Amino acid sequence: MSQDFRLDNVGMVNREKKISFKFNGKKYFGFEGDTIASALIANGVHLVGRSFKYHRPRGFFGVGVDEPYAILQLDRNNERDPNIRATEQEIFEGLEVKSVNCWPSVNFDIGAINNFLKMFFPAGFYYKTFMWPPSFWYKIYEPFIRMAAGFGEASIKHDKERYEHKYEYCDLLITGSGPSGLASAYAAAKNGARVILAEDKPRFGGSLLTSDVNIGNQTGVEWTEKIIAELKSMPNVTVKNRSQVFGYYDHNMLVMSERISDHLPKTQKYLPKQRLWYIRANEVLISSGSIERPLVFGNNDTPGVMLSSAAKEYMKVYGVLVGKKPLIFTNNDSGYETAIEFKKNGVNPIILDTRSNPSSDIITEAKNLNIEIRFSYVVVAAKGYKKVKSADIAKISDDKKELFNIENIECDCICVSGFWTPSIHLASQSGNKSKFNEKIDAFVPDKSKQKENTIGSANGIFTLEETIKDAFDKGFDVSNKITEKNNKVSVPTVVEKKSTDHDKFWCVPLPKGKSYKRFLDFQNDVAVSDIELALREGFRSIEHVKRYTTLGMATDQGKTSNLNGLQLVSDIENKVVPQVGHTTFRPPYTPVSIGAIVGREVGKHSKPTRKSPMHSWHEKNNAVFVDAGVWLRPRYYKQGNEGLFEASKREAKNVRQNVGVCDVTTLGKIDVKGPDAAEFLNRVYTNAWLKLPVGKARYGVMLREDGIVMDDGTTTRISENHYHMTTTTAQAANVLSHLEYYLQLVWPELNVNVVSTTEQWAGAAIAGPNSRKLLMKLFPNLDVSNEGLPFMGYKEADLFGVPTKIYRISFSGELAYEINVESDNGYFMWKKIMEVGQEFQIQPYGTEALSTLRIEMGHVAGSELDGRTIPYDASLEGLVSKKKDFIGKRSLNRSAFTSTDREKLVGVVPIDKTTSIPEGSYIVKDPKAKLPNPKLGHVSASCWSVEYDNPFSLAIIKDGKNMIGQKLFAMSPLKNKIIPVEIVSSHYVDPEGKRVRS
């Protein structure tokens, strides 16, 4: 298809490079530098989608970030982007896009029936229609809404593209490269400030690209190119295009998304698709410009109705005509610039101006060009369904209430201009309370909240001369504050056409007997009648009206609709706009892809994986791993066809009968050093620590101030002022912070230092009746007899030349030792243990067997110390000193904690000795009792006892100490199980603790 609407020799696209692309499966051509929108319009295509609620045909309305209609789904290099704006996405060879929100096709859309049922879709229709019955929600209402509301279809595949994050600091961040952005950047950079200038579009210059002005004897485009070239050559300046500053956060932190590869067929090697910049700026100049406001009239959403500034930009930047019979409908001088541009390109426009008798340079120029102008004229309604074919126009009375002489004239597009709305989003996000400027009928930023200033048309300054002068001044002032330099550059002379006042009129009344839809929010299909209805129904606050009607709640955040909505509410309510106030602006200013927000933190990069130095050995020996916090630990070592149950049973049994070895590197380790270390531990732990001799370990429990158990572990006195503390794997980081808190803030007088040594040591627990024999072979020169190295003893030794620390501690309840070597020697240690242990039938055991062993013994772990238990509950009350004070002690006297029938740790055995009890089951007296069945407690951990070959569980139940011997029931509604059980002691195996001391 030929580009019938492309002008010759006009615009900035590269005519040398023709690019083919597909839209809804059909092939089209454009040029390098085109957006999807400009290329489609060049081909005469205006129908690109269907609206959200009524499925009315949608075309193009704008030319940039404000676009409410042309949201398409892009497939690029096997990845999918569900919601891209056709007005921003540049075309590349092979690009494929399709319309969204229409089925089966954009030309024949079944949902359009909603348009004929529109009396059933009034304001708040979601709230009114989809209320009852509740059971209808997820079966009927939700799928319907989802199907109807579907924008693009998100891909369910892993996104293989790369996204990066970058942290940057600068003196001055400038958000937009229009005249004010360029001028202030230039002034500040010349004065030595470190400047970042960010431009959302591919081309720099903003309004200078399309306005007919002269700066320092150059055209706007020439001046832009000169300034940008000079800025780029300066080492203190970063200039970025395709970069949108979308969020202004606390303490002058701004976030910008840079689209690095979106305009290319494929992301280049070593480059990301997008980069998210976190910029901490000393000062910010907001130069984000302004967005043209629509005028509101009947069927003003018909494809072919668009902003007049957009029509001008399509001509001047892309060399594309949006129509060949244009109607310009304006309440200010901006529409004339568009009309003049049409005329210069050989097209005859008609201007309808709502004003009765305005005069200015531009109007005179239009008259001199013989452009047809009708004053006091309005568009009543656009005609045509999929594209504007004609318009009903009328003369309007001076009070703007009556329409006369309604006639129909032919046209193929209607370019509207309802004056300009400053983009105050960033200023507002920074906390700046805006103020209403009556002269321009719009909000502008008020006093600076953070270190931000707004310049140019974003601040409501609409003449170029004033903009340039103000921006040069601000650029200098801000940089002077930071650099304290005084290099002031001279302000160039500006020549522009003077314009006159705009008309405050913006909404055309309905002619008698007509009920045209007049849209305010084009993306969410909110019409004038919806707002009127919401107000009749009693909604007053603008925030409520917004949520009830969904005005301004679509992905364009109401860039084109907000102010007209406010105007309407204030007109009906007989208030002025500032009394109505505006809704809150929140980041992001424009949609940001989730990939950019996530950055590189995907998959394994989202959280680090920690592996012990013995990891590769475990891998080679068929270990099946489990996540333990950030660590990967062997859960069991698979032999043959074994599953978890068989393997862990075999491993645990081998510990009880021979000897096993378990990788315990992951345990938290903290060095506690200093002359007051003993006193400190005495305050941290519940038991006594002052008399622990050098070379001995002790088991300790620490509480939070509220009396709840925080963690447990053994701590060993290595030398006079040096202790080696161990914590559980999960609590290691919290315990360190806890210790630092007390040392730095509560007891600074204690001379103690703590530091994490978790990663410095590799650990192996050797457990089982054969462990001493194994130790004798590993350390032939060491006395490892029960006298030489007794239970809770500590020795240093040599393991084939490697310095080793041996702690005789046991979690399994067997005779056991924990051996630590420096991490680098971990693999060597493990190999030696396995090698030498061969003759004693050594087997490695994983966390599952470890659990079995500790559960049988009634040793508590994380499932019992779950943040709800005090020492008594976990049967640790024997470790609570009555004599000394410690962290959390005072809480243990609270009445709830001293009541005699508190929950307490017990053992649970199924009566049939075969049915395993699911963890989390309730213990109840009568399983048939009326629901909710009063529960006595819950099962915290379950295993298959290898000692007795039957299931065994730990439970924490009410009045546990008096329940031993009782026959109760374990109930798991989740697993639909009721199991008769007997309550026994939690010390199921070796209750006297003989083995650990043997």
Next chain:
Amino acid sequence: MLYINCPHCGLRSQNEFAYGGDATVKRPELNKEISDQEWDNFVYLRKSPRGKHLELWHHISGCRQWIKVERDTSTHEIFKTYKANEAIE
């Protein structure tokens, strides 16, 4: 994201810190007889003022020092930061 001036390290981003709650709470001395009420006040009761508030932050990904930060809870403005044992003005 807040920009916190660690008295040991200088200006650092909030994501290097962990929040540590009200810095004006004082732990009762060890071995001192106190009422249930006093102890409950220490363990559980916290003011949640709108406006100036002295709070603890822990520079966990930096120097690992606990610091005190005087911050406005509604505007996030930070007025001053102190070392753990510095006198509060």
